[in-house]
Amino acid sequence: MSAEPSLDAIDLTDASVWEQGAPHEWLDRLRTNDPVHWHEEPDGPGFWALTRHDDVRRVSTAPLEFSSYVGGPLRLDPPEDGLGQVRMIIIGMDPPEHRAFRSIVSKAFTPRMIARLEDSLRAETARVVAELRDRDHCDFVTDVAARIPMWSISELMGVPEADRHRLYELSHALIDDQDPEVAPTPETSTEASIEIFGYASEMAARERAHPSGSLTNVLLDAEVDGRKLTDIEFTLFFMFLIVAGNETTRTASSHGLLALIEHPDEHQRLVRDPTLVPNAVEEILRWEPPIHHFRRTATADLRIGDQPIAAGDKVLMWYAGANRDPAVFDDPHVFRADRSPNPQLSFGIGEHFCLGANLARLSLRLLFAELLQTIDDIELRSPPRRLHSNLINGIKEMQIGYRVRPSAG
Secondary structure, eight states: OOOOOOGGGOOTTOHHHHTTOOOHHHHHHHHHHOSEEEEOOTTSSOEEEEOOHHHHHHHHTOTTTEESTTTOSSSSOOOHHHHHHHTTSGGGOOTTHHHHHHHHHHGGGSHHHHHHHHHHHHHHHHHHHHGGGGOSEEEHIIIIITHHHHHHHHHHHTOOGGGHHHHHHHHHHHHOTTOTTTSOSHHHHHHHHHHHHHHHHHHHHHHHHSOOOSHHHHHHHOEETTEEOOHHHHHHHHHHHHHHHHHHHHHHHHHHHHHHHHOHHHHHHHHHOGGGHHHHHHHHHHHSOSBOEEEEEESSSEEETTEEEOTTOEEEEEHHHHTTOTTTSSSTTSOOTTOOSOOOOTTOOGGGOOTTHHHHHHHHHHHHHHHHHHEEEEEESSOOEEOSOSSBOOEEEOEEEEEEOOOOO
């Protein structure tokens, strides 16, 4: 029997590995044998890879020790001129600036505000899913999963309907730039960024001339430390909300349906008892985190568990590892629609807990409730095509066939 390759042979930076699905065998080995693992990288100084739930919680909830500001929230160190822009986006800020900027938009994402959107979001979800009745197959990603979150964030931001598809394409090219199909050249992402910048400027001009009460209007009227946002701050905020508002929920929706296809007993359990949908949404998020990792940088000589961490070291939190930690989850590699409690960390925790978590949860609950009533006998017509990325856990295409349920009416 051949020996297992060494832990040093594990390469979490290889996007082609994640394109096949999260490497749970690797993550399990790291968590068991070296949960705070020094990981070399071909394009940087190396980083500490965290795979335990408690360690990810610890780093996420100590922003002054483990900074988003110092080196940004992503693995690669941005160029010095790029780092300045990253620090103007809330995911690249630390307290107290982070709290000040977050408070601007957090009012739009409270449970009370999301409840105001619920009726129209339910109607839009029903409209999109109802289109499935006209056929017996679709590409679930483009025909369903991508449309609803883009509608939601566009409604909040006041983006006209005619502009929404183009903004979706641009945000996709901007954030999914590791995938050569989405961003075939290095310039694709840059060009998308420039076009979104230009669009944000047009939106700002329209809102200033004719205020609509949208979240765009809120951003333009907001003050931080007694001053309005600069044009670049507004534009980066707008870009972040458009990208984050559609990317992660689209991903969770696609992975959620895939999980139900791969676990037909759990699917039928939800059909029999739709009250389990909220639990199933949490399990979907645990099972396939929309984001593979985020990064922090140590601000001083510290320790994580028994491992010393030097000031300036990069620390990467791998959510697929944390979400299947057997110290926290019974049978972590089993998908259970009724799992409770379920302290999954896919939305993060602490300072940078996902702003749109309430909206994402509502969107997913409405979508799966509607799907359960509309289609059954769902099957894959071909293997899903995953995104080539070790950052975004995306599905680019998922061709499904299904049977339409008789209409209740």
